Every structure is written in C-alpha cells, then in structure tokens.
Amino acid sequence: MRLTKFSVAAVALGLVLEAVGVPAQATDAIPFKIGISAPVVTIFPVWMGEAGGFYEKEGLKVEVINMEGGTRGLQVLLSGEIQAMHVGLAPAVLANKQGADLRLVTSTCNTIPITMFTKPGIGMGDLKGKIFGISTFGSETDVAIGILLKQLGLTRSDVTVSQIGGSSQRFGALIAGRIDVAPLIEPATTLAKERGFNPIIDLAAAKTPWIFDSVVVSNSYLKANRATLTRFVKAYVAGAYLALADEAKAKEVIAQKFKTSDPKVIAATYDDFKRLMPRDAAPSREGAENVLAQLEAIGTDIGSRNPADYLDLSIIEALKQEGYFAQLDKMYSMKP
Known part of the structure; x- marks a missing residue:
C-alpha cells in the first residue's frame, strides 16, 4: 500500500501522542463542544485537529459550532451549552467586567489580522x-x-x-x-x-501586539476539567503543527472548509495562517497589555488591568515541560 505524506505524518504523530501519555482510543469518547465566531483563518487549528484525527486519538468527540460572532458565542459559553469558545481577548475582558470569569488558554493570532x-x-x-x-x-x-x-x-x-x-x-x-x-x-x-x-x-501590516483569536473557557471549567481541556489543547496544537508542515493537506482543508477552489484565495489563507500562528500556541502578555490599554483609550471600563486575570498559560507550560512541543518539532519540518 502506498502511503501519502499526510498518512505517514499522521501515523508518526500518533506514535508521538502515545509517547507523551495520550490515552488509546477511548470506548466512550468525551464530548467537547467549541464555538467559533466565524469561519476565518484564525480558527484553522480547530479544523486541522479534526482533519488529522487528533481529537479521536485523544478520546474526544469534538463538535465545532459556528456562533456567528464572538460576543454571542461567549454568551453561549457562559450558559454551559459549550465547553470552549474561539474568540479574542477584548470580548472576554468585557464579559469579565460584567461578572464572568473567563480565561484564554491558547492563541492563534497575537496581532490584529484585519x-x-x-x-x-x-x-x-x-x-x-x-x-x-x-x-x-x-x-x-x-x-x-x-x-x-x-x-x-x-x-x-x-x-x-x-x-x-x-x-x-x-x-x-x-x-x-x-x-x-x-x-x-x-x-x-x-x-x-x-x-x-x-x-x-x-492593521495586519502594522503587526500591532494583540490577542485576536484564542480558546476561551470559564475558569471554573478549567479547574474542574483540566485533563479534558489538556487533551483538547494537545489535539489542537497537533493540528496546527500538521498544517504548518503539510501544505498540501492544509490547503485541501482550506478548500473544503471555506468552500473555495480559487488557488489565490487558498494560497493567501494558508500564508496568513503561517504568518499569524504562534509556534507555542500561547497568548501573548504583550498583546494582552495592549488590548487592555487600547480598550481604556477608547473609553471602555475594563475592570482589572492585570493580564493574569484573563490569561492562563498553565496547560501550554505543562506541555512544554513534558516535552510535547519538542517532540512535535522533531516530527515536523516547519517550512519558513
């Protein structure tokens, strides 16, 4: 049987996941619903985690739901209907000011891509x-x-x-x-x-520090379901690495998810993803500080000015210490 580049990479990554303690295929997958604000380039790792089969490898049954807006999605998150929402820091700051207790655990874009x-x-x-x-x-x-x-x-x-x-x-x-x-x-x-x-x-050309899109969860969910959230983040990061290393597979998913066959659109979307995606998937403290400063500058009452009240890097840091990112780096040859 002839193996494609993608199938070889996926099999190899499966070995990496096992090596860092990922559970075997679960009999009863854990349901995990994540909302997206819109089908845009900055949510691409969510789709690549699905395309690479990494959610299943982590024992998760992930459902991706388009909320048609980040603020609306956060309302659904706070209702408990979904476990995570892919949205930027600014809406989370405003929600926290209104009494929510949200945390950003990853980021796909630490600038403004608009x-x-x-x-x-x-x-x-x-x-x-x-x-x-x-x-x-x-x-x-x-x-x-x-x-x-x-x-x-x-x-x-x-x-x-x-x-x-x-x-x-x-x-x-x-x-x-x-x-x-x-x-x-x-x-x-x-x-x-x-x-x-x-x-x-x-605004994208200015490369202004920001946190435009990220995985956001309630602090209570993070504390009560850290293991499940860690599984999701592992699969999500694996999807990002697959996309960065396998251009053909990534473009195939772009064409499918964005419903386009235009090679210029597909190429531009992929190039933007490569440019925007932080290699450690971590929210930027500098970006958080600028978001808070800019919100205040336009007259928004933000409440806390402390980035630690909005960011939680504990899962990303734990994966770094366990060698997860190092093993993914060895597995995939990243194109510049």
Missing part, C-alpha cells in the same frame, strides 16, 4: 456618515472600528455601526451595498481585493 475595506471611491477622509459593518457589539471588529475612529478624530456618533456577522457576511454586505466599510480577515481579504474594493487601512 484589513479595512471600503467601496471604490471612498477614502480615509470620507468616512464620516458612513455605515461600518462589524460582527457583534463588543467584538474584536467592534474594538478595531473604535481604534480607527479615534485615529481619525471621529466618534461613534459620526458613523453608523451595524452588526452584520462574520467576515464572509460582512464581505457579502459590502458587495450588496448595505455597508460602506468592512473589517475583513482571510479568505475574505483576498476576495475583496479581487473584486476591486479599496483597502483603506491594513
């Missing part, structure tokens, strides 16, 4: 009175709009901010003319450029 697009003919000096599309109020895109307006000397009363949904929904609203400005993330960024929309500001 590019702002407008309809042709609209420039930076023409934004007053325009309609801005965001996912939901209190989301990362909402905060990004607030930062942009402050830089331009405008306030929210100078524009209309409309809740549209995820990046693909915002792109659709821009095409339909329902909004004038849309903060987009890959693969919508490349699609917008192909359609001739105007990229008025590229």
